[in-house]
Amino acid sequence: MSTLEIRDLHVAVEDKPILRGVNLTVKAGETHAIMGPNGSGKSTLAYAIAGHPKYTVTGGQVLLDGVDLLELSVDERARAGLFLAMQYPVEVPGVSVSNFLRSAVTSVRGEAPKLREFAKDLKAGMDALSIDAAFAQRNLNEGFSGGEKKRHEILQLELLKPKIAVLDETDSGLDVDALRVVSEGINRFRAAGETGVLLITHYTRILRYVKPDFVHVFAAGRVVEEGGPELADKLEAEGYEAYTKASA
């Protein structure tokens, strides 16, 4: 069973401190929601864990089953079992979805999947997320609507089967139908209970579909309050005002 341990993580962007000592442990089978106002550093946490070059880690550790991810390159972290579903997946011209997915699956599994098996998995995955079959031939994220991009992120999640998934505002920009389809994908992924999920969101809406075990409130670059699902209800009713005032 896998564990992601974030220990006293400090991160800066262009010398400006954003994360100021984050501590968080996510175990397989658990779903943690990180909630917070805009600018509280939620997305910074996601991208710093994944290794985006824009973010400089100035202190702390991120351990996945005891291995410090911060010592690894971006692709090594992914192969170690980390997955980041991005808020704004980038368009990559000339690289087809099917080619990209096959390369990713090959890299993560360490061997090329059998072509027929892969085609079957891909089709099943796309069907489950109501993604049109023609998508496989399109260029990666190019001309995708917001909803299509998010479904495609969840398709990757289901194909790559990471140990720990970080979902960065996967619910933003989705209408109710798309939110349900995407949430079902996340629930399928976590159903086996062998994976951990770190769900970053501004709104409580997605938590009605993807029930968290723990809720952490983020403000000014650190966790300021923790609790169970009931904390989300409190935020729903009261908003973030109390936290933004306290940290200002």
Add this chain to the structure above:
Amino acid sequence: MGLATTPSSTLQRKSSYELDDFAVPTGREEEWRFTPLSRLKGLHDGTAAGSGAVSVAVDAAPEATVETVGREDERIGKAYVPADRVSAQAYAAFEKATVVTVPREAVASKPTVITFTGGGGTAYGHTVVRLEPMAEAVVVLDHRGSAVYADNVEFVVGDGATLKVVSLQDWADDAVHVSHHHAQLGKDATFRGFVVTLGGDVVRLSPSVSYTAPGGDADLTGLYFVDAGQHLEHRLLVDHSQPNCKSNVVYKGALQGDDAHAVWIGDVIIRVEAEGTDTYELNRNLLLTDGARADSVPNLEILTGEVAGAGHASASGRLDDEHIFYLQARGIPFDEARRLVIRGFFGQLIEKIEVEELRDRVMAKVEAELAG
């Protein structure tokens, strides 16, 4: 004051069969300012004596006739008049010309491959490819080996004919090649030119298109990969002088290494009489390392108010970090992520190459450049 009625494009300023009509360039001229004259091994100043060191072999389609002719042959110089000093030098100095003819209404059953192999030394050449009315053919110009070579190639595309050309500059590292490729399109003629430039120390290739009647359609595609120290220059000129003709120019290049230098000049002229012209040109450069340089100069001159479409675009930039991050975040190692993105950059172009073996060869070459 009305619209100007004569184009100002420097490439059109003069053309002549006479070498002496062109002064020895100094490098300050607009058309020579990007070219490293000191590396042309004398092609531009009359000091490079031809030794005939480039052999020409033709594997022709059975429908085509191939002749090797002398300078006096009347088919030479019909479609093209030299437009600069080196072109005039090549015209003045070549001894034998290759003439490929595809007769009226003949459809060539296989590509005609003309292989130019450099054996060291300096040479001048001339090639004429003639498609009679309604003929269809694919012609490959395959340049390899080591040489200092200047030549002119004339493509005469008759009324209703379709000519597809792939010109591959796959020279050895020390080669110097200065070349003009001119396509003259008859009524409703179609020309598809695909240029791939990979090898050589200096390659300066000037593809141009003219129209003798309405309805011509020219598509010019180019792909280049510039390594450290290489100078690869492409100078396009499409001269719309007839109504209702089309042209589309897409050139893409990647550069890596110190002093890798790409030059792309895209001149399109739409003359007063060329109403209904539809033209677009695009150049993109991908700078893979520091120390590489791309100069890209699109130039669209429109002298009539009645065009169907006219546009140009040029962009040079680095590999996008966000692209690489996204692919790496899915477990794909950096080198492979880079390859995928560059392959994507070129991929759609390579798919346009008419001949499958050539497509594979170009893809393999690009892969080798990426690996190296």
